[in-house]
Amino acid sequence: MQTxxxxxxxxxxxxxxxxxxxxxKAMAARMQGYEEAMFAFVMFLxx
Amino acid sequence: MADVAALAQERTQxxxxxxxxxxxxxxxxxxxxxxxxxxxxxxxxLMSAAWNLENFEPVCDRIxxxxxxxxxxxxxxxxxxxxxxxxxxxxxxxxxxFMQHPEVVGLLEEEYDEFISSPYDCIMExxxxxxxxxxxxxxxxxxxxxxxxxxxxxxxxxxxxMVAAKLSRKYGYANANLFTAAPSAPFDFVADQLRGxxxxxxxxxxxxxxVEAAVKAVTPLLIKMGTPAAPAPNSAVFMPLHMAxxxxxxxxxxxxxxxxxxxxxxxAEMGIPTLLFVEQDWMRFLDYLYELPENTIMWxxxxxxxxxxxxxxxKHIITGFYPVTFLYTETAVECxxxxxxxxxxxxxxxxxYFNFDKSPLTLGSVNPExxxxxxxxxxxxxxx
Numbered sequence: 549m550q551t552x553x554x555x556x557x558x559x560x561x562x563x564x565x566x567x568x569x570x571x572x573k574a575m576a577a578r579m580q581g582y583e584e585a586m587f588a589f590v591m592f593l594x595x
Numbered sequence: 596m597a598d599v600a601a602l603a604q605e606r607t608q609x610x611x612x613x614x615x616x617x618x619x620x621x622x623x624x625x626x627x628x629x630x631x632x633x634x635x636x637x638x639x640x641l642m643s644a645a646w647n648l649e650n651f652e653p654v655c656d657r658i659x660x661x662x663x664x665x666x667x668x669x670x671x672x673x674x675x676x677x678x679x680x681x682x683x684x685x686x687x688x689x690x691x692x693f694m695q696h697p698e699v700v701g702l703l704e705e706e707y708d709e710f711i712s713s714p715y716d717c718i719m720e721x722x723x724x725x726x727x728x729x730x731x732x733x734x735x736x737x738x739x740x741x742x743x744x745x746x747x748x749x750x751x752x753x754x755x756x757m758v759a760a761k762l763s764r765k766y767g768y769a770n771a772n773l774f775t776a777a778p779s780a781p782f783d784f785v786a787d788q789l790r791g792x793x794x795x796x797x798x799x800x801x802x803x804x805x806v807e808a809a810v811k812a813v814t815p816l817l818i819k820m821g822t823p824a825a826p827a828p829n830s831a832v833f834m835p836l837h838m839a840x841x842x843x844x845x846x847x848x849x850x851x852x853x854x855x856x857x858x859x860x861x862x863a864e865m866g867i868p869t870l871l872f873v874e875q876d877w878m879r880f881l882d883y884l885y886e887l888p889e890n891t892i893m894w895x896x897x898x899x900x901x902x903x904x905x906x907x908x909x910k911h912i913i914t915g916f917y918p919v920t921f922l923y924t925e926t927a928v929e930c931x932x933x934x935x936x937x938x939x940x941x942x943x944x945x946x947x948y949f950n951f952d953k954s955p956l957t958l959g960s961v962n963p964e965x966x967x968x969x970x971x972x973x974x975x976x977x978x979x
Contacts, residue, residue: 549715549815549816549819550712550713550715550716551713551715551716551719552716553715553716553719554715584824585745585749586745587819587820588776588820589744589745589748590715590718590719590723591778591816591817591820592748592777593681593723593726593727594701594718594722594723594726594784594787594788594789595777595778595779595784595787595788
C-alpha cells in the first residue's frame with residue numbers, strides 16, 4: 549500500500565535502525581497491532 | 596449449565612455443517628435484529644440507549660429471552676457518540692434517535708487522479724476532513740478529535756464483543772462469527788460515500804476509465820480491511836452489496852464484478868467465506884454470483900427464491916428472501932405459511948439457513964409476535 553499513513557513493521561524498522569533484535573522481538577507485534585487497528589478504524593469511517 | 600453447553604455444541608454443529616455445505620440436522624435460525632428495533636422492543640428510549648454503552652447488555656438480554664435464535668441475534672453498527680465527535684455529515688441522528696445516512700460526496704471529480712495514485716493518502720487528506728467536519732481543522736485539534744473517536748470506536752466494538760460472548764454463553768448460541776469485518780465491494784466503496792449515488796451514475800457514463808482505475812486502486816485496501824488477524828472456524832466476512840441492481844450489465848461486468856470477485860476470492864483463499872448481503876434484486880446477475888468460490892453465503896433481499904436455488908443453490912449457501920414486510924401486514928398463521936413456502940424452496944439439499952430478507956428496523960414496522968411465531972416454527976419444524 550503506497551501511503552505515508554500506514555507502515556508495515558519492516559518499513560517502520562527501516563526508519564529506526566536503533567531498534568535491536570531483542571527490542572524488535574518484544575515490540576513488533578504490539579506496534580503493528582496499533583497500525584492495523586488504526587487502518588481498520590479509518591476504513592470503517594467510510595462504510 | 597451442562598444443558599446450555601450441549602445446546603451451544605449442537606448449534607455450533609448446525610452452523611459448521613451449513614457453512615461447509617453439509618446438510619445439517621435442521622435449518623439453522625439466524626435472525627439479525629437491529630439494535631434500534633431491540634431498544635424499542637425493550638421499551639427503552641432509543642436516543643438514550645444509543646448514546647450509553649451500558650444499555651446494550653440488558654436490551655440484548657431481553658431479545659435473547661424472547662426471540663428464538665441459534666446465533667447471537669442482535670446487530671449494531673452506528674454509534675452516535677462516534678459520529679457526533681467527528682462532526683459527521685454521513686451519519687446524523689434524527690429526532691427519534693435513528694442514525695440516518697444522507698447523500699454525501701467525499702471525493703470531487705477533479706480528485707480522481709489523486710485517489711487513484713494513493714487512495715489511502717487521499718482518504719486521510721481530502722475525504723475524511725470533507726465528510727467529518729471536526730477533522731477539517733488545525734493539526735492539534737484534529738489529532739485530539741481522532742483520538743477521542745478511536746477510543747469510542749474501540750469502546751463500542753469492545754462492548755459489543757463482550758456482551759455477545761457473555762450472552763452466547765448464557766443462552767447456548769453457536770460459536771460462530773458471521774461479521775468478522777464489513778468491507779464494501781470496491782465499486783460500492785467508491786460510490787457510497789466518495790462520489791455519492793448521483794455522481795457515480797454520471798461518472799460511469801462520462802468517465803468510466805477513471806471509475807475503473809479508482810475501483811482497482813482501492814481493492815487492496817478492502818481486501819486488507821476484510822483480512823482476519825487469525826481465521827476462526829465458522830466465521831465469515833460480511834459484505835453488503837449496493838449498486839449493481841442500478842447498473843447496466845455491461846457496466847457491471849466491467850466496473851463492479853472483477854474487483855468484487857477479486858475480494859471474495861482473496862478471502863476464500865485465506866480460508867474465510869464471504870457473507871454477501873445481496874441488497875435489492877440481483878436476479879440478472881445470478882450467473883455471475885455462481886462463479887464465486889464455493890460456499891459463499893448469499894443473503895438475498897428481493898428476487899425469485901426458486902430461480903436462485905436453481906442457479907446458485909448447489910454451490911453456495913442461501914439465506915433471506917422471507918419478506919420482513921409480511922411480519923407487519925399478515926397474521927401469525929399467514930407468516931408461518933410464508934416460512935413454510937420459503938423453506939420448501941430453499942432448504943432441500945442443505946446450504947440454507949433461515950433469516951428474513953432484511954433486518955427489522957423499527958418496532959412499528961413489524962409485529963414482534965409474528966417474528967417470534969416464525970422463528971419458533973422454523974426451529975421446531977425445519978428438520979432434515
